[in-house]
Amino acid sequence: MKPTFSVIAPVYNEEPVLPALYERIHEVMEGVGEPWELVLVDDGSRDRSAAIIAELNQRDGRVKGLSFSRNFGFQEAVTAGMDYAQGQAVILTDADLQDPPEVIPEMIAKWREGYDVVYGVRSEREGETWFKLATAKLFYRLIHRITSVNIPLDTGDFRLMDRRVVDALGRMHERNRFLRGMVPWVGFRQTGVHFKRAPRYAGEAKYSSVRRMVKFAMNAITSFSYVPLQLATFLGFIIAGLAGLAIFTVVLLRLFGPHDPLVGQATTLVAVLFLGGVQLISLGIIGEYLGRIYDEVKGRPLYLVQQQWGFDTPPTDGPPARDSA
């Protein structure tokens, strides 16, 4: 029998957290009183996470697991979870218990009211550095301004989605995925519930490195906006306009001014370097998009599954064949 609810958690080196995660999810989902499953996706962990998932599956058949052949990343892990989950509603949560499972019943209540997506809105964040808070705030505001999809402010990936949303996401095969933007893009009826984001239960955060955050932001922007590409046109017009004015002024000064306005090589040098810089930046922006187009064209699988626990279907490198029931 298919479960009503699937809770999906991506797992990367979460050995100390997994038993507690199971306990908390178990308690909350038993309270809901309908069939459920917990899908744990091991994203190529180097600790005993996979072994613990196997143990949990032995203990309770409702815990199912996948193990990737290597570390593919958060977005890929969540995608795999959604490809394999069978529930009528799917709940995404981090494995580190920063998203309190106790909020899930509230989300389910909204789902029963007829909403297709119920996202968690962070009203408070505990145990995060001011740097992460400030950059996150800036990032959300920026995305809000330059993309056409309306990504709700201060939401993470903690959310409940109806089966039809999950199926729609399953048809979006893009690489360099940015789920937080893809879910609003899908549409349907969406709403939010507020919650307080807890500090990580144990272990270390993997996203804190600036490099990862920059990559995340670049994927978000390039997936949903052409604004950076248009920036070159915009800059081109501005600089051409300014140059036109400058030519005019220089000619006037030469003809009627007290002395020659263009003395020394510094003027030429600065102008050439400035334009060189602008051109390199524009090329770089085109490169960002080009690289992503290259990724799409190669059409590689999003992830590779090396082992699975509790699923009837054989492992695949993409969505398993779903029966249409």
Ligand code: UDP
């Ligand atoms: N994660 C993953 N693959 C990765 C990095 C992280 O599946 O390459 C998982 C991790 O196990 C956790 C979630 O993604 O369940 C969020 O990661 P983390 O807590 O490090 O990020 P933060 O809370 O700082 O955003």
Ligand code: MG
């Ligand atoms: Mg975390």
